[in-house]
Amino acid sequence: MTRNPVAKLLLFGATGDLAQRMLLPSLYGLHADGLLPDGLTITGSARSAYTDEAYRDFAKKALDEFLPEDRKDEAAVGGFLERLFYQAIDLSDHSSFGPLAEKVGDVSGGLAIYLSTAPSLFEAAITGLESVGLAGETVRIGLEKPLGYDLASSREINDAVAVGFPEERTFRIDHYLGKETVQNILALRFGNSFFEPVWNAQGIDNVQITIAETVGLEERAGYYETAGALRDMVQNHILQLVALIAMEPPARFDGTAIRDEKAKVFRSLRLMTPEEAPNCTVTGQYGEGAVKGEIVHSYTDELGKPSTTETFVAIKAHVDNWRWQGVPFYLRTGKRMAARRSEIAIQFKPVPHSMFGNRGGLLQPNMLIIRLQPEEYVQLLVMAKEPGLDREGIRLREVPLNLSLDSEFAGTRRRIAYERLLLDLIEGDQTLFVRRDEVEAQWTWVDAIRAGWTANGMKPKAYASGSWGPSAAIALTERDGVTWQDD
Template identity: 50%
Template sequence: MNTSTPHTAPAAPLDLVIFGGVGDLSARKLLPALYMAHLHNNLPAATRIHAVGRQPWDRAAFVTFVQEKVRGFIAEKAFADATWTSFLERLHYVCADVTLAEDFHALAAALQSNSDRMYYLATAPNLFVSICAHLRGAGLVDERSRVVLEKPLGHDLASARQINDSVGQHFQEKQIFRIDHYLGKETVQNLMVLRFGNTIFEPLWRSPYIKSVQITVAESVGVESRAGFYDSTGAMRDMMQNHLLQLLCIVAMEPPVSLDPDAVRDEKLKVLRSLRPMTIADVAKDTVRGQYSAGASDGEAAVGYLQEADIPADSNTETFVALQAHINNWRWANVPIFLRTGKRMAARQSEIVIQFADLPFTIFSDSAHQSVNRLMIRLQPEEHIQLQMMAKEPGSGMKLRPVNLNLDLEAAFSERRAEAYERLLIDVIKGRLTHFMRRDELEAAWSWVEPIINGWQQLNEKPKAYTAGSWGPAASSALVAREACSWIEES
């Protein structure tokens, strides 16, 4: 009888290629995430990381860039000299113009033979098509290859379909990873477990037991170095079409039959297709566009959007969007959904708030706090989940006070919690598609968003001004007040 341990074949060599490898996303997020994956032995042993850029550098110049620009985005407690040195040994650089087919010969020469290939397209979306075509032309795409597409994927529905069609000529759908880093956050993934791994919430996760849902993704920063990109994009395309709608899908989806990627994404798709389309009258009534003016942010003076470098003085680009949405199905009938995102807001805060319905009748005279039964899922700056409930204050009488039940994931688990990009990059390496968007999801999101953008153009109204360091235009508070609700920080 053979009692020996079964032989496990070593992982194939991996070539991880970052197009836009010396850009802001690579320096701030991707390379630090890959360092953390390297630190915790989550990269195959024979992994090489290739940065592709137009700078006429050699490998030594690129390593110097990484030392100067990337090192600062790694937490001090995670930094180790020996690990950093071994990580740098994985790095390579290829000088190439991605619009020129002949420049891909240098990339082909740099890759290992018989390796798995993972291509991360951290470039402008208008380069995706040529990069994929040139990869195929250089013989660098096979059934083991994977491609990661950064958002925003397209500028509208037509351009998104064109990109999907073109990329789909060279990669199968199972090889395409449309990334949204919000889906890699620990708390977002825990929301699925909270909903589908426990019995206490599911009976109440529906109308009429939920009064409203609000999702906020607020940033305290302005446009920073992204002025050219941002002014042609705006908050709706940059944040609402992807991040916020994906969060809404996790909140509102029906239980999938399994954790199979397509089973999960089928249910998310149903949510997007159930969103009530907005008419021009709905756009005028149920959406608020804003643009920040001069004020103060994080304790310092902040210029208005129109005074930012490289922003046209007459720009009508929105830096803030708030809207009320409705999902046309039995679970969410008559439940208002409020979505809000903006730059130069009072705080960096991303949060999902499930506001449960008021009691039909109260026996307590102190009824001022009846609307406090809410589930709050905080995504940033810190991640936590709180359930607010009513309790009696100590002492005589029956005076009520809201208290929080906290799900402290950090205290409950001793394991390190990986950052979103690290987690998703490992998912790509392992071929796990669950937390990435499928083509039909992306196009369904554009199908709902595009009439809103077109409606704004038709209405031809300037964005409403809001002071930098505030929570947005007053009209956004009026939007939720119509439904006897308020944004959570205004409660």
């Protein structure tokens, strides 16, 4: 990869929750390990009125709270804080961009902008940046989701961004793509010869992708009520996982080749008709229940008003191409679920003939499980014979072959996703960022589902907090003879 590091980083939304929990700790981690370019300055910007010193105090408190103990180093923290500067801005006030440009200074050495703000302010932000010379050829921009509400609003945002930043200088962030285990999908698929011959409709029966959360609304009520589970999780994170599982082998590990193949998958997703929506999708909304032994309130109680927003969605999807024709992809995500889990389960087809049947040996189809969180591991379930003399029949049992990334690479520092993505933004590597044609193909598919819900008047079904969602989600797979992987 050709690295083209910038000399300056401009961080919008620099006092927000994401900045405190993820961005500042990630940038510190890169600094502490000597990965940031020498002399790189970081200018934070938000509505709050801070001096440079006051913002450094703010950042230090965030690091004290959110850094793991083993990462805290007084000298490294001090050196990191020296990189930080601050300039207040009101993105809706055009006149406030002049002082910001003055604070940032000369950008001929390269500037990376991280824009974490409401999409409604994107156009004003781009216009303001352009007007003060902060959108030229030496400037690139990273955009934090959500990028739109549907295809039309997504295009509107992307058109506004494109005025100041062409595609090669636009970095759309999906933090799931920065996760180590997500990238390991590529290594697993394309770095090992034994998977590829069966990684298709001839070898795979179905694919299940689950992103389950135990939390409720937390501080996101305003956003979540207008988004719902389909827009919040499926349109980006889950569909990106679908693409990595379903894509054809790229010719090279670079941003163009990988994103070309992902875009082909999104264009191959079967658009759902209104007639199919009731049978191929399930929506739910959590009610009261118990999570981790604690009684929790319903979604509407937390929200404080009635709502038809879905907090759970399950979908039976298809990728209509040569490799995947006829293979169902079962997708689900929800809040207040039984466990926190992000996982891909690939169910292989059974052996064509069992020689053990007449001796009582029962076979289960092989399954490959890729766990993304909270643990990180790859597990292959295979059949093995139980020890014994077999005089009363052969007993076969499913046993796991485990690759625990946590233990196998125990001596290696595990990076959080934002460390990798921020470093790639600073260095100009677009491989793990989402291209515009990907985003628009994702929205096209999601919009068709929502249109089906509207046409059928579908409302979310209630499910108890601490469960795996509405019973209809179980039926979605069971009528195909498939069971969700919930172990």
